[in-house]
Amino acid sequence: MTIRELAKLTNTSYSTVSRALNDNPKVARETKERIKNVAEQAGYQINASAQSLATGIHRTIGILYPYHSLRAVESIYTVNLMQMLRGELAIQGFDTLIQGYDTIGEDVFHLTRLVRQKKVDALLIIGYEITEEAVIEVAKYTDKFILINPIHDAWVERYDRIMIDHHYGGELAAEVLVAKGRKTLIAIAENSPQFQERIKGFTTIVHIYPGISFSRLVLPSGTFSGAYKFVESHLEELQEADGLFIQSDNSAFGVMNGLLDHGVKIPYDISIVGYDDVDWCDYSRPALSTIHQPKTNVVEAAAQTITSWVLHGKNGSFRGTFKPSFIERKSC
Amino acid sequence: MTIRELAKLTNTSYSTVSRALNDNPKVARETKERIKNVAEQAGYQINASAQSLATGIHRTIGILYPYHSLRAVESIYTVNLMQMLRGELAIQGFDTLIQGYDTIGEDVFHLTRLVRQKKVDALLIIGYEITEEAVIEVAKYTDKFILINPIHDAWVERYDRIMIDHHYGGELAAEVLVAKGRKTLIAIAENSPQFQERIKGFTTIVHIYPGISFSRLVLPSGTFSGAYKFVESHLEELQEADGLFIQSDNSAFGVMNGLLDHGVKIPYDISIVGYDDVDWCDYSRPALSTIHQPKTNVVEAAAQTITSWVLHGKNGSFRGTFKPSFIERKSC
DNA sequence: CTGAAAGCGCTTACAG
DNA sequence: CTGAAAGCGCTTACAG
Incomplete structure (x- = not known):
């Protein structure tokens, strides 16, 4: 099922179908509704590759995480963070492509591959293990990335980042x-x-x-x-x-x-x-x-900022810092 | 950087460039090497959307996991499994798009969305929480999916699955x-x-x-x-x-x-x-x-089978069962 | 408000 | 072994 077939079904041109499906205001309301109904009935789903090729937007965010941190039980914090990010991105209508990176002998190519191959629109880079050299390399290919919980260091402040105090x-x-x-x-x-x-x-x-x-x-x-x-x-x-x-x-x-x-x-x-x-x-x-360590704030800020950059262009820079809190249990 | 520019740089047509990059045997060895070198120098990366549109192959596998199982510490087993799957798929040259599904009031649309929108080639569905109705729905859109660790039930045997005894x-x-x-x-x-x-x-x-x-x-x-x-x-x-x-x-x-x-x-x-x-x-x-519960075997079998289906077509069906083992520590 | 046409960057059957 | 052309399924500037 493509927009051409949809055009036949609705006796319009496929340009009009495309516009209707994208809620283009220039299409007559009645035409739009008719087309949308037929599309729904027919179970039409857009071909994401074709749309990406035409628009340059993929509605997909890459999450880069340090392999190292997911080996054992240490993973829990990072894993939860990733799941939450995925959830928040889904709410914004974005899919999530996940990719690991290695700290030692880091192959920089892999950090930027998703962007260079146009599989994702932007990058969320998790973890204090990311190095300045790696970030410099990433920055060559895109300015749409956010460092999440990087180490506290001077160079980090030159990039968009979100961290905990x-x-x-x-x-x-x-x-x-x-x-x-x-x-x-x-x-x-x-x-x-x-x-x-x-x-x-x-x-x-x-x-x-x-x-x-x-x-x-x-x-x-x-x-x-x-x-x-x-x-x-x-x-x-x-x-x-x-x-x-x-x-x-x-x-x-x-x-x-x-x-x-x-x-x-x-x-x-x-x-x-x-x-x-x-x-x-x-x-x-x-x-x-x-x-x-607060996660909810971090996740919302990161997801909303990055998707907004993709959809509306990156206007300014972004620095977010959240404060941790003390949880009293029995060990003190 | 596109294959057209590459064609200019190498004084060939872009058809030839495309063939060379895809290791088409019909291209003269010398031409092929020259083109590959130039591509490497120029830092050329293929546009995945365009390739997907032309070939119908995305080199991306969707992993569907039950939200429920990732809420807390319960997650560890599932999370490790997913990380291992991702790693194994990466070895096979595939990316991984991760998506959660819900057990209760499961919106079946979301289970098949990635396939229908042509964002992924095939699906790995994790977890005993998947229901027969959901699988029937998935099967309407693709036969390239494997159930990983589904419950032991008669209907499960009608589908490709990999499980633990x-x-x-x-x-x-x-x-x-x-x-x-x-x-x-x-x-x-x-x-x-x-x-x-x-x-x-x-x-x-x-x-x-x-x-x-x-x-x-x-x-x-x-x-x-x-x-x-x-x-x-x-x-x-x-x-x-x-x-x-x-x-x-x-x-x-x-x-x-x-x-x-x-x-x-x-x-x-x-x-x-x-x-x-x-x-x-x-x-x-x-x-x-x-x-x-053995994970390595499960992961390798699942990843290799599914990528082979995508690359060479699905020929037969797949049923894998692995045996667990006892680990002695101090509690018995 | 709607249609015809060009274009996004690839692949591949067809000719040569 | 190589090139010109058609096609994958969309979007969108241009005309009307």
Whole structure:
């Protein structure tokens, strides 16, 4: 079923059919309705390839995500984010083409392939793993892309991006631990740029209050088992602390289980605050108090902005920042 | 950059350029190489819409997944499956368009939209939630679709599908519990068709051995908290049992935590076997012994079959069944 | 308000 | 082995 056949069925030209279907105001209302009815009856569906070729618009957004982040349970946050983005884009009438990218030895070609082959109109790039070189490459082919949750760095500010105020997240964690009367605090994270802002925020607050001792410990691996093993090699230091800020829930679960296995009582002996607010926070024992990263705001802003660029052209630039919040459970 | 420009750069016609780029054997080797080099230099990328329109092939597969299964932590299995499918399809040179479908009040239009609009060549439909009516509707528009992990039911066998032998999975669980010397067994699951085969398999084995008492309990909700609450309302029955077969890991975590909170020792007092083998099985205390659902085989078979259908036409039908296996951890 | 025509960027049967 | 031409199914400037 094509518009030509539809034209025959309705005794019009296919130009008129095309206009009617696109709600062109120049078509007489009566003609338009007649055509639309017949199209509906006939079960007509537009051929997206032909429309794309003619208009240059594909009504499809590419989502690029870091492979790395989807290997295991770590994935939950990213996966939820992607599902929500897909849902929001669908509401705007767009389809979603998903593509992974690799951090190491990143083949830049693949980042831009969807745009260059005209399979998508624009790109949503997820994750702190994207590098400046990669973004520069993307920018050669399109200006319609948004970085979602990139690291906090100067170069990022030259591009459209939407991110979470991790400095504030760190501040929140410190405020909570101090409010609980904790005096010997340790911030624990992998040695990765994404955690620096959280630590900075945390430190800022800690320094305001007198009588608080504070140190940092670096996690060799942020996985559950990496964090678990970490406890065994740092047991003494950890046992002397009474407040822990562990910068991903996943690591927090590992540390928490490690401590529990060594007889440490949580939150009696030590308070723990995680980061992310994944679903499992409710299920761990004790349930994990954590810093919640807002997703709904991020998703809506990203989806609505990018689809508007596609449909109406990109007029200005876009910078969005959302604040995290503290979720109290049982671990502190 | 189009093939016309490429034709000028190489002093040939654009027909020849097209043939060269498609490795048409009729083009002289020397000409072909020259054109390919120039194309490479110029950074030429084919316009996918134009190619699709001309050939009718889009090199894109639609993956339909049940929204429902991606709400929370339950998602892990499905999400991993989708990521793996995407990866395997990418290896075959196909892109992936992802679309959710809803179980309740399922709008069938959306299931077939991608095919009807010619955005994808074929469909991979994930999940036991797909209904016969929905599949009948899909079949009206294409014969190129594969059901992945549908429920075990007669109608399913009329379509191409790939699934896991859950009857065997249930048998495995029973064998394990019996081998541990457990005598009072309870199988626990939601009241949903997907679990019936597991129960059947379990029952088959239980009946072989003398002196085993066996009962079934229905879970009102398969979520962690649903399963947790379930323990409180069925504490007596559960305390009398010494072996539990809980038919999703997720529910198993809830039941396990509920029992632990009531002083039940696992696996000392009672053995627990879950189902799925999600990542969290390693992290729970005790780590959860479970039935592993194979994913690699499923993914490879599905992706390779569907892309072959698109590229070379669908010749026959496809039925694949893979066996699960038992993974021993600490809960039994 | 409607139609005929050109064009989007490819592929491929037909001729040579 | 290569080129000219028709066609895939739409949109839209141009005429009327």
